Structures are given as structure tokens and as C-alpha cells.
Amino acid sequence: MxxxxxxxxxxxxxxxxxxxxxxxxxxxxxxxxxxxxxxxxxxxxxxxxxxxxxxxxQDVERALDLADEVHVMEHGRFALSGTAKTIRDDPMLRHLYIGTGT
Structure with a gap:
């Protein structure tokens, strides 16, 4: 397999x-x-x-499509928490965590 x-x-x-x-x-x-x-x-x-x-x-876009809540970890700590909509709609967060926007 x-x-x-x-x-x-x-x-x-x-x-x-x-x-x-x-x-x-x-x-x-x-x-x-x-x-x-x-x-x-x-x-x-x-x-x-x-x-x-x-x-x-790691496929953030796909995960955001399913998520109600999102928690982003960096170096073993929560760097960001919020709703999928909050992250998707914020240009700076999109740039930092998804790689698009701003």
C-alpha cells in the first residue's frame, strides 16, 4: 500500500x-x-x-475551510488564537500565517 x-x-x-x-x-x-x-x-x-x-x-487554507476555531503554535506555544473568519479576514494575519495579503 x-x-x-x-x-x-x-x-x-x-x-x-x-x-x-x-x-x-x-x-x-x-x-x-x-x-x-x-x-x-x-x-x-x-x-x-x-x-x-x-x-x-500545514495546509492552512484547507484547515481554515473546516475550522470554527484556530490555534497557531510557534516554538511550542500558542502564537495566535481566534476564529477562522478572523484569521482569514485580517490581511496582516493572512500575510504572517498563510503567506498572502497586505
């Missing part, structure tokens, strides 16, 4: 027991772009169904 296939299998196994909370660490690691699209569509559906997720992800 490829790394991406192993990642998808691990996600499926985690969801089989219908948990109320799932922790994801670098969920898109090793996935082809088309699989990332499918994965995030599925996560959006799970979110809409009431699943709580804690996601550690």
Missing part, C-alpha cells in the same frame, strides 16, 4: 466506531491532490453531522 492509501485506511478505521471526537495529525500527508479534495469534502460532511475534530495541518 502507498503512504496515501495507508493514510486513508487509518482515517477510515478511526471513523468506524463513530466517535464524537477525532484527532488528526497532518491528515493530508502523502495524499494525491484529488484524494485531498475528496478527504476534505468528507470531513466537511462529518463536521456538518456534528463530529468534533482537532486537526494539526
Amino acid at each position: 502507498s503512504g496515501g492509501q495507508q493514510q486513508m485506511l487509518a482515517i477510515g478505521r478511526a471513523l468506524m466506531s463513530r466517535p464524537r471526537l477525532v484527532l488528526f495529525d497532518e491528515i493530508s500527508l502523502g495524499l494525491a491532490p484529488i484524494m485531498m479534495d475528496r478527504l476534505y469534502e468528507a470531513l466537511a460532511e462529518l463536521r456538518a453531522a456534528g463530529l468534533t475534530m482537532v486537526i494539526v495541518e
Whole structure:
């Protein structure tokens, strides 16, 4: 199995027991772009169904699409906390943490 296939299998196994909370660490690691699209569509559906997720992800744009709240860590400490909308709408924060804006 490829790394991406192993990642998808691990996600499926985690969801089989219908948990109320799932922790994801670098969920898109090793996935082809088309699989990332499918994965995030599925996560959006799970979110809409009431699943709580804690996601550690370097793909900030995708994570912001799913997030209600965002916590950015730098050097082991919280550097920023707020709503996804706050971060997405603030040009300086976009520049600092996403790489666009200003």
C-alpha cells in the first residue's frame, strides 16, 4: 500500500466506531491532490453531522475551510488564537500565517 492509501485506511478505521471526537495529525500527508479534495469534502460532511475534530495541518487554507476555531503554535506555544473568519479576514494575519495579503 502507498503512504496515501495507508493514510486513508487509518482515517477510515478511526471513523468506524463513530466517535464524537477525532484527532488528526497532518491528515493530508502523502495524499494525491484529488484524494485531498475528496478527504476534505468528507470531513466537511462529518463536521456538518456534528463530529468534533482537532486537526494539526500545514495546509492552512484547507484547515481554515473546516475550522470554527484556530490555534497557531510557534516554538511550542500558542502564537495566535481566534476564529477562522478572523484569521482569514485580517490581511496582516493572512500575510504572517498563510503567506498572502497586505
